[in-house]
Amino acid sequence: MHTQIPVTRGWRSVRVASVAGLALLAGLLSGSGSSAEEGVDPVSLVSACELKDGAIAATVDISVEVPSTGEVGRPVQPGPATVTVILSRADLDGLLPAGTDVVVSRAALKVKIAQDGDSADALWELGAPGTPLPADGEVRFVHSGEVPYVTFRAPGDVDFSAGELTLELRSAAATAEESVPALATLTCRPEEGGNGHLATTRVTPVSGTEEPGTPEASATPEGGSGRAAGDGITVEVPADKAEGTDPCPVEPPVGEMDASDAAQPPPGDPPRVSPMLPGNFGCAYAVGLANVHKLNGAMIINDPSRKPALLSVLAVKQTTTRLRTAPGGAYLRIDSLGSLTLPDAESTFLTFGFQPVSAKVSFENGPITVSTGNIGSPPDRIAFSTVSFRQVLRIHDVKVNGVPLDVGSSCRTSKPFKVVLNGGARYTHVFAGGELDGEVDIPPFAGCGSDGEDLDPLFTASLSGPGNRIFMNQGTTCVPSEPSTPCPPTMPTLPGTKTP
Template sequence: MHTQTPVTRAGRSVKVASVAGLALLAGLLSGGGSAADESAGPLGLAAACGTEDSDVAAVAATVALSVDVPATGEVDRPVQPGPVSFTLMLSRADLAALLPEGAEAVVSRAALKVKVAQNGESAEASWELNAPSTPLPADGDVALVHSGEVPYVTFGSAGDVDFSVGEFTVELRAATAAPGQSAPALATVTCRLEQGESGHLATTQVTEGDGTDPPGTPETPTAPAGGTARAEDKGITVQPPAAEDEDPDWCPVDPPVGEMDASEAPQLPPGDPARIAENPKAPPSCANAVGLANVWKLNGAMIINDPADPALISVITAKGTTIRPAQAPGGYYFRIDSLASLKLPDADSTFLTFGFQPVTAKVSFENGPLTISTGTSGSGPGKIVFATAYFRQSLRLHDVKVNGTPLDVGSNCRTSKPFKVVLNGGEGYKNVGVGGLLQGEVDIPSFTGCGTGGEDLNPLFTASLSGPGNRVYMNQAATCVPSNPTRSYCPPPPAEMPGTKSAR
């Protein structure tokens, strides 16, 4: 039975869901949990909550929190928790007391203070999560499911690390009709754990490592000018602050446009439908990414995005979220979709055509919108952690020389149609914020429009380049979010070329 604790002030009833709803809430949401913890379900907590108005007494509340935290880590390498799901359950009557009469939906934002402790030292990480517009039923309980990606943490020494949650706030807003508009906060609820609740989330064992960087792990970003890097006493670093007196243009690229397409990511297994939400306020960001593309027929490779002068990827992180609770028929499913664009500079390529003829050419890449999907499907031994990047691409050849002699291929020598590029990162690519190594194979179509003056060079390039089995490797560095007050990844750190030490 669901019980409520009313608090009355000036004739206004402010009620928050009681501890009696904890068991129901704990079954609502389940993620992978920490790899270091035996429990596969979410963490259920009881807390005392109150509004910002000091005249209102604290009341009981129930929450459920689910997060993947790596079981192990290495000194001076990022430890990346997340993605995170944080659910607050309120009765319809509770929300009616906080929102205007007639409200049909509510949006909310949760801010969690997470303590990171190791070897007698501690630091605080701020986890900011958002819940999309949630329809309000006539009665019953309403679950506000917040989700998002959170900062990484680095450690200067070995030892067990404890992640625990303490205080958190939840800001309630009325849903607005126009996308992108921001309604003023109607109520901010501040919550502290009840006595006896440890708030323990996970334990990570940090070791000195073997001197070899794990696959797809980016370099730890350098602190921006005026910021604070890792302390000399080898302490804990959680996103160093940016300089207060500077406001540089860290991301001189236009935000990505177009529609997301997550069709190449692992799809929702049969069962109950999932909640799908768009985040119109997701901030633009940018990152460096470089790579290699093998041409199977020519037994050679070309550099994608020259590390000496790379173009930035433009990203809108966590633009869409898809989630289904673990207890629902079909099982747990959680996916975050980010929209990106990458306008690559021309690549210079040199190959021995047919094994003996040196051919040089410039290759122009024409890319469509890029969708980066990260998430988890299922739980327990059968859990799948995935990372997929998908876009369509066309290639255009120009400035072709055969044995040093220019070959006029015309201005429209290109692949006959756009082809699919699907890159996968698995568990090595945690999320867009930290990045990592992505790889896949592409099938290059036949060529068209090659040749001038009646000379048809299409068969030559089709025979030399077209076909399956062409491997693509892309390594993305950490993402800079200029609107983030900490700007911990800004300026965008460089990306290592796949095959080098830190990108193996």
């Protein structure tokens, strides 16, 4: 059984400096975020961050799932973990160069794992999405991802406690090169008098045995995978994070973006549009359901129980911004380019209410534009997220009451149609993913039939028209060039289903 343990401690920053030499994730879409599971209210403490010319206030929230029990010699897997660092926009003005619109960050949290006087340190390296900087108010840098697992040689209570946290900030517009310096680095430690306690796991002997001995300690070497032996606790990166694997076996997307379906800036001064950026390559899973209004049924899109395809992303290709002090008020939009070659969907419907018809549907998608951002200033700021692309449907392998029906090889919608999905604040950014939905109007069908038989009217009458709802859920994005991001990407649940 897992226990959800949202833990927040006050932290004090003891060093803020510009550094070079650390490659960070150069740009992912961003929006609002949460540091804990929905319905959990962590306690937040605010402490001072010391700077060369004064101090700023910061809040660090830590939320992590830790198993309440474990067995000797068997892995105990904490996580996924979320570390949220909250700073004020005004304070960031003193740290970041003027004109910085989007910041990507990386958090490295040292977690002490102690049992019966022995201990080992685990390094939780977590990536944050490209966080847009609002004109005012607070800025939440939300870092999340998987963390190393732990094994023990002896029974007993194990304490997990947070130690030093290093936060590095970088412009999303910068390229992901080792020679490009970070804008600022904050090193924070728990406030004096606090122990940073996160969780306690009770480790028991393997059923039917007694395990004498002492704990065994080791820690994963910084910047690498694997483990280093110690006395009694073993901290190890899971095998699927080891070097040499390719978590994104897809090609980067190509094509042009079209953000015309995203929320546009209110009337006022024209916003500032950045030059087209190279973007940062990553991949994610997106699964969903498509309702066919006329048939009162649905089909699964990119079925997670089979061999789902990966969404390929070039994140933060362009930013569009306007300051809150400008006529029209604050506006921020971050556009990314994507592509997704979907596997065929299979479904069976009752046409005309009684005739069972099964078919496979192929999806021919154009370039995908993912836009997230916000309009206005607190307390009236509104977050938006839009995914749009053009699509053609092709129908094949049709059977009517189990009997094959030859529809030819070109039975498809007569023209491409626009798919526009909106997530509001539910889809925070391409890094964290989220839920989106929309409605499409399916065009008439053409090219259906063989041997002179025209089946276009049949499929047009059964499928074409408005009111067809689409529900999608995207998981977290893996960026292979940034080891702190969750790789391989996580598989989301189908919309409308509960997490096991």
